[in-house]
Amino acid sequence: MSAPLRVAIAGCGLIGGKRAEALAADDVVVGTYDVVREAAERLGPAVDSYEALLALEPDVVVIATSHDQLSALGVQALEAGAHVLVEKPAGVSVAQVEALAAAAERTGKLVKVGFNHRFHPGLARVAEEVHSGRWGEVLHVRGRYGHGGRVGYDREWRAEPARSGGGELIDQGMHLIDLTHWILGPLPLHSALLRTQFWDTSVDDNAALLLGEANSRTAPWATLHVSWTEWKNLFSLEVYCRTAKFHVEGLVRSYGPQKLRIFAMKPELGPPDVEEIDYSPEDPSWQAEWANFSAAIAAGDESLIIGGLADARYAWQTVEAAYAAGGYDDMRAEVGG
Structure with missing residues (x-):
């Protein structure tokens, strides 16, 4: 069992509220700070003030602000002696993620990045099955x-490059990039196509990425599409192994209930055997992610963290390469750090 934690929360909107609800029963919120009191x-x-929040000497600071504030506030919290759970994307650039990593190394404190999608049960099951090697590569x-x-x-902060770092590629694309990284490991960006087709903003509202080695006929690859013009909310991840396909749909609530279908191929091929798993309409990912971080803190072991700064750095490398390839250099020029 993890010891109770004294938690401070910076950024108390929707996600900050989810983090507060996800704390263990014996954890204590010792203070909160938001520009909207x-x-x-x-x-x-x-x-x-944020300084007053840190003066409370919390064990952990949860940072759920706009993206441009995440890294700097995280560094402050680490230097004040706290562990940090910082929401994805952990900053607005590779450089800002690296600043957080340097502060964590300097202070000896742990940092968890809020990649909560890894903790949805269907996605966690897929990763477990794939990493077992049971189904081949x-x-x-x-x-x-x-x-x-x-x-x-288009008038909210996510559409302001200086605050968000970019558009839909960061908003939801970061999650797909991270899940692909979790399943396949780091893949180089092969090509990217980005568009601003509907929303009156300088950031992207659609992004399509192709990941994989360009000069290999056999290496794994991925194709990802994220969109602010989906109209009916959608989540779908399909993973194709040599002897099975895994398909996760839904993230509960407006995305629909989560369902996992496992299509197990037969030696003679033909129609596969199908297993369908329907998950609870409730979202357990926030509690599961907090439990993971709490366990890592209790053990003092960074390797126990599922979704950390190295993962955020890879995701940002991919995003920055995609924006450069997709012709959004002018948009990224507005981004600080």
């Missing part, structure tokens, strides 16, 4: 993820 007060004892992955935004989405 009423939001902070809903989650715990509110303070007037992975041939390729196909991922799709999208939503339709809402009225005024």
Whole structure:
């Protein structure tokens, strides 16, 4: 059992609220901070500044702010002696992720990046099956993820490059890139096609990536498409192994219930044997991710963290390469750090 943790939360919107709800029963929220004080007060004892939050000497600081604040606030928390759970994408550039990693190394504290999709039960089961080697090597992955935004989405902070770092490729694309990395390991960017077709903004509202070695006939590869013009929310990840296909659909709520289908091939091929698993309509990923980080803190063992700074660095390398290849250099020029 992990010891109770004293937790501070910076950024008390939707995701900060999910993090507060996911804490273990004996963990304590010792303080909260948000530029909207009423939001902070809903989650715990509110303070007037981030410095006042750190002065409470929490064991862990959860940082769920806009992307441009994540790295700098994380470095401050580490230097104040706290472990850090920082939401993805952990900054707005490779350089900002590396600044966090340097601070973690310097202070000896742990950093968890909020890649909660790894903790959805269907996706966790796929990773377990693939990594077991039971089904042979992975041939390729196909991922799709999208939503339709809402009225005024192009005027929210996610559409401001200086605050978000980019558009849909970061908003939902980071999750697909991370899941592909988890399953296949690091793949180079082969090509990228990005568009701003519907929303009146300088950031991308659609992105399609092809990952894999260009000069190999047999190496694994992946194709990913993320969209702010999906209109009906969608999540779909298909993983093709030599002797099976795994297909996860849904992320609960507006994305529909999560379902995993396993298609096990027969030696003679033909129609596969099919296993279907329907998961609870509730989302257990936030609690499971917090339990993982708590266990790593209790053990003092960074290797126990599922989804950390090295994973965020790979994702940002891929994103930066995709924006350069896709003609969004002017948009990235607005990004600091």
